[in-house]
Amino acid sequence: MCCPEVPPPEMLTLRSRGSARKGELRRGTHADDDDGFGMSGRPKPSNFPSRTTTRGREKNFLVGAFGPPCKVGIEFSDAETRKQASVKKENGQVVMVPLFLGQDSVAGEVRIEPLPGKKVEHLGVKIELLGQIELYFDRGSFYDFTSLVRELDVPGEILECKTYPFEFSTVEMQYESYNGVNVRLRYVLKVTISRSYATNIVEYRDFWVHNYSPQPEINNSIKMEVGIEDCLHIEFEYSKSKYHLKDVIVGKIYFLLVRIKIKHMELEVRRRESTGSGPNTYNESETLAKYEIMDGAPVRGESIPIRLFLSPYDLTPTYRNINNKFSVKYYLNLVLVDEEDRRYFKQQEITMYRLE
């Protein structure tokens, strides 16, 4: 059983009664460590250990302290037509940023406009396309997994407004942009005007990357019989194990044995973000969807339909071991709550993918 799901100690009696040993009734083939049919004693949705992340980080890409002598603008060549993605920033603001696909060419022009009466002396102008992973707990350090450079200008002076076209053609951007709890994966264009004695003038331009996956060739249903001996036996079935982001989860719950008074049943979509590796692994789980699928107590033989539209929820594809830095996994958590507010649940991993 996965560590965050351990019932709190006061529920010991329940545990012994329920004999919720994992896999006891397992019929399915999933050997994941989360497939125990667990219980927890609190109605609160999350009882995982709270490991609050420090988030008071400063923006560390301020433009020159003394005020740059010029304005630097980065424009994409197809800004008019390009799709945009809405991205939630840390302050909760939603901004729109251009959206690229993994193999797209990133092209545009950099425009350097000296302030009136000033000139820019430089040791060269370059533009970089960076793919970065930022782990918040690691003091905001970056890991660049992609770094491409284009030299835009040889050393010299810029006296008046000057534009440099640039193009990174068919760039390999294998990872998707991601804004998580403990981790961020971002793509950024970085223009650097190198100067000899003054600080370099640096300008960033974020953009967003999505990667489409093809329809999976094998997409088995998830079907399993689980239960607590002499107490509750159910069989559930989700029609697929892999879902695209606008997919619908269809399935049913079949009650084989009901000896407890169930109050209601809900299906949760949960995301687990794992960052770091080895002993320094940090897991962060959040419940993205909570969807009541049954009201009241069923009797033996009842079959309850499931139909959950995923489109309203802010989901991403499943990310597995991105650059050895982090993973994002999705789970369907079936929760039954009895009249004493005890929760019985069963969590199943599903794979999310982005369909074109």
Place this chain on the structure above:
Amino acid sequence: MQAAEHDAVFTSAEEQEKWLADAMALVQHHAFYMHRALDANNIRDVLKFSAQMLSELRTSKLSPQKYYELYMRTFDELRQLEVFFREEGKRGRLNADIYELVQHAGNILPRLYLLCTVGSVYIKSKEAPAKDVLKDLVEMSRGVQHPIRGLFLRSYLSQISRDKLPDIGSPYEGEGGSVMDAVEFVLQNFTEMNKLWVRMQHQGLVRDKEKREKERSELRDLVGKNLHVLSQLEGVDLEMYREVVLPRVLEQVVNCKDELAQYYLMDCIIQVFPDDFHLQTLETLLGACPQLQPTVDIKTVMSQLMERLSKYVAASPDVLQEFLQVEAFSKFSHSVVEVIDAQPDMPLVGAVSLHVSLLTFVLRVHADRLDYIDQVLGACVKKLEGKGKVKDSKATKQLVALLSAPLEKYKDVVVVLKLSNYARVMEHLDYETNKVMTVVLIQSILSNSTMISAPDKVDALFELLKELIQDSEGQPLSDTVDEEDFQEEQNLVARLVHMLVNDDPEQMFLILTTARKHFVQGGPRRLQYTLPPLIFTALKLVHSLQAQDLPEEGEGSGSVSLKKVFQFLHQMVEALAMVPAAELSLRLYLQCAEAAGDCGLEPVAYEFFTQAFVLYEEEVSDSKAQVTALQLIIGTLQRTRVFGVENRDTLTHKATGYSAKLLKKPDQCRAVYICSHLFWVEDGGTIDGERVLLCLKRALRIAHAAQQMSSATRGTSGPMTLFVEILNKYLYYFEKGNPQVTSSVIQGLLELIVTDMQSEATTHDLEVDAFLASTVRYIQFQKQKGDSIAEQYASIEVQ
């Protein structure tokens, strides 16, 4: 703890009111915002606030009744929402999109209400086949397993879908599906609703069970409505009903194993579907009955079915043929047996009343089939076998109903007597009831003037009336029986005898013998009531035989003869004499004697007289009774002219002898002067003036003696009554022309009377004076008549 209890905490009415009021207020509140959103055409807000409003229906606190009020309130709001969704569709939004959109709601109950509402619009738009939407709705509704909430949700679904079923002739038929889909949908919704409804009983605390069952009962129409919808579908023809609807409904009824539901639903089926459907699927419908729970009041269910079908026949008699075709009766009777077998705990009253219903059915539908009726009774007897007398008063009541039904129907006991099992059923009644029943039987005969004219019927009838005409076990001790009741009953039996009529003397005689056979077992107390009418009936037979002028001696043993009848009479009177009922039998002997005399059977008449005399001697001791008896004997003897001189002399001698031996002088006197008539029988009888005079003189002597005795004991001689009476006798014979009675004798007597009347020693009595005066007046009248009589009277002097 209690307040926190999740389910069905139904507390006092006040709390209920408060909770309802709170919920209503919240619904109102959310509805307000919903309306604002509706006006602003803001679909997101509309969905948000409508879902909040509907969330009020998620309560578990309200009793079904209060919940219903809340439901109705939201129902109204949902109508407006429906209009909005329709408008949205017109504005170009795809119904399919709205249909998906509402499913984003996190809570299931609001989600499903919204889904149903959109679904209704969706079907109406015909953007999707009705059958698909309906199927989806009914399937998704499974998510609500809470009995009350689920029932109301599905009730809502049923409500909004009613006019959108792809029935034959409906605009949704065709691409929207077939009637089969409609039926399937309703059936499924029905099944699920019933399951929820049945489950309601298990909710909450055990101690509230009774209250809960009552509340549950209030919700039954929600379930039953589905059956009504089914019955309203055009496309549900007999075929469909037989093959699909009925088997499926019954399957659910049987499987739910719930008493309340089974009873209600069976009743529902019977009420909502047409008669001819029932008739054609009788076997299936009845087949379900034995499978119901043992506690279900199945007899009412079956009675209702039978009642319905019999009304059907009554309304359109030409369907009777169909009844015969489907063998309705045999199916019913078979089913009755099965049901009773299937419910071993059914009280006897249930079993019997089932038979009553069946019988009523037969009487209404197959009135001409006595064999059916007998079969029903037979089946009932079989049930009662080994149970002895039925003790349970309710069951007894039903038995009486069972027995009375054919009587009421046919108003003819003869029909009833053809039912071989009738008596066997009666045997199971306890003594009192049996008697009541027999009284009913007799009264039916009497009030309908049913003539019973076959010996075997008579036999059967008396077999039925056994309790009344015989002693039996279980009968209360005789001294506890109210004498009046007893008399009344026996009088009824007596009256019954007169209903035994057959014009054929031979048959009639057989009837009489049969009746006697039964009556003699009744014991002395009954005989005095039952035998006299029988005797008179027999005498009637004698008259008719006489009229037919049959030979005196019967030819062959079988045929009836006067002699046989008299023998029969003799035996009966004899039996009566043994009771003992001397005076009664004496009279009857005399009646018989007279009848025999009329028939010219001297020895028989003589024998009867002899018996009468013997009785007089041995049994009649009371002096008053003696007087009366003697008067009767004399009267009868006087009228009987069959005797030869010798027999006659013997009898008259006896009679006069007894007269003179009466105790009181006045009695003696009177008897003696009456005896005079024995010697003066006109029209061919004895006329012996001398002996007449002898009697009269003797009477006079006794009258004198009486007067002397009176003056010796009381100092006054008694009234002159006797003398006046004797005077009248003299006058009678005088007029008749008795040569021995002369005017001088009369004159002498008259004077004697007048003198005595004036003497002081005589007590004066106004009545006697008047009597004498009128006698004198008569004489004067006769004198003045001016005919031959006047001449006779001429010599009599009157002052």
